[in-house]
Amino acid sequence: MELRDDVVREAVAGDPQAFREVYGVLAPKVLGYLRARGVQDAEGLTSEVFLGVYPRLADLTGGAAGLRTLVFSVAHARAVDETRRQARRPASFSYDPDLDERSIDSAESHAVVSLEAARAVELMSQLNDDQRAVVTLRVIGDLSLEQTAAVTGKSVASVKQLQRRGLVRLRTLMASREALR
C-alpha cells in the first residue's frame, strides 16, 4: 500500500484518521527496519517513533516522500540510540517464570515468517552498522539514495559507497556459505 499525498496533507493538518492511515502504511516498514537493526523491543520503539513524528508534522515539506524520510530519520536515530544503549548497558533482567518463553518460539522468531527471512537477517548482521543501515533502509524502507543520505546524515556519495561495500560483503558471505555446502 502506497502513501498518498492527500493523506499526508490531512495528517499534517491534524486529522487523526489520516495519521492512523499513515501509521498503517509506514509502521510495518519501520518495524522491519528496527528488527533488521537488532532492536530488542521493536514494537514499542515503533510506537515511540510515530509519537516523535507527530509533533513535527506541522513543519513537514515534501509530501509523502518527505514524510517517509522523516519517519525513517526518527526511526534511524532511535535505532542508533538503542544500539548504543545496548552497547553501554547490556540488557539484564531478573528471572521471571512467567516471562520464560523457552518452551516456545521467541517474538523475533514469530516475526520471521520464513527461513529465508531469518537467513537474510543473519546475513545483514554480518555487516557493520553503517552498511547495514544503508542496505536496510533501501531494501525495507524503499528509500532512494538521496532519502537514505538524508536519513543517515551522510552524503549521497558516501551512502553509495557504503551500499556498494555492503553488497560486496553480502555476496562474499553468500559465496563462502555456498562453498561450505
Place this chain on the structure above:
Amino acid sequence: MTRSRIEAMLAESGLAPDEAPDFVDALAPLEALAPEPPAPSTALLALFAGEHVPAAQFDLPHPWASRRVRGSIAGAVVLALSGVGATGLSAAANALPAPWQHHVSDFSHHYLPFDFPQPPARPARATLGDGSEPPRAGRVVEDSIVGELPTTPEPSRSLPGPRPQVQAVPADGPGSPGPTLLPAPASAPPRPGYAVTSTSQPSASPSASPSASPSPSAGTTRGPRAAAGAAAPTPSEQHSTKHPDRGGPPGHGSGDGEGTGQVTGKGPLQVGSPTAKPDPVEHPQPGGDGGSTGDGSQGGDSPSAPSPDPGSHDDGTVPDPSGNPGGDDQGGGRGDAPTDPGDVLSRVVQGLHLSGEGDQPDS
C-alpha cells in the same frame, strides 16, 4: 518491488545482477520481516482517537541535540574560556594595555576575591629646565619634603630674575669671599626643583649641590628657587621686601655690610654662622631666622642687586604680584642649614602658618 529495488542497488554499485542471481533471492525476504503493523501504544491510540496527549509523551528532541548546534556551543564556550583565561593571565602579569589593565584591576578589586595589579603609572615627565640629569634618590626625598611645605603654586617658585646675592658680589669688592662661600648654589644648574633642595641646605659643601658641573650662566640665569637657596633671605632682604617703599637695595647694602665684614674677617663663611647677627630692626620669621646669619655676607652683596620683582625674593610677607604668596616657597629654604629633617619640617609648618597669616607674628 523489493526485487526491483535490489536490482537497482546492484546496478548503482556496479555489480551485475546476473553474476549473483541468488543474491536478490537472499535479500528479498527482508520485506517479510514485518507484514503487519504492530499494535500501537496507549499514547498512540489516544492520538489516533483525537484525544489530547501530554507533551511529555512525544519525547521532543532537545534543542541542543543537533551535532552542529552542540559543536557551535562548545566552540563558543571554549573560545570564551580561552579569552577569559588569557586575559586573566595577562592581567596577572600586568601585561595588558593600560586601559584594559585598569578596567580588569577595577573589576577584580570590586568583584573578585583577589586583585590584579594596576597598570604602571606613566613616568612623570620632567618639568625641570634641564632634563638631562635624572633625579637622584636623595633629591627626591628632599624635594618631597620641601614640596609638602608650601601651598604656593609652582610658578611662584620659578620666577626668573636675578638674585640679589649673586649680583651683589662685586659690591663687596674683588676680595670678597662671598662668591666662594656659596659654591653649591653658584654651580647649580637652572633647575628650580633642585634649587629648592639647595635652599633647604644652603651649606657651603659643594657635594650637596645638585650638579657638580658649573653652569656658565649660573650667576645670571639661576632660577628663583636656586637663588633663594643660594641667598637665603637675609634680614635685609626681609627688610627690603617688607618695606618696599624704602627702595631696598642701597639701604640694605649698608646695613648688611656689617655682616659681610664679620664674615670676611673670619675667613670662610660658615653658613648659618651665629656670628652674623640678624637685622635688629626686623626679627626674622621662625622659618627663616637663621638665614640672616648665613646671608650676612651675602647681604652685603645685595645693594648692587636691585630686585625688580619683589616677589622674586619674597620672604612670605609680601604676596606675589600674581596673587601667590611667594614667601611660602622660600620660607622653607630660608635660614641656615638645618640638618635635622624634623627641624626643617617644623620650620616649614611654622612658615606655612605665618604665610597664611600674612605677616610676622613675633615683632
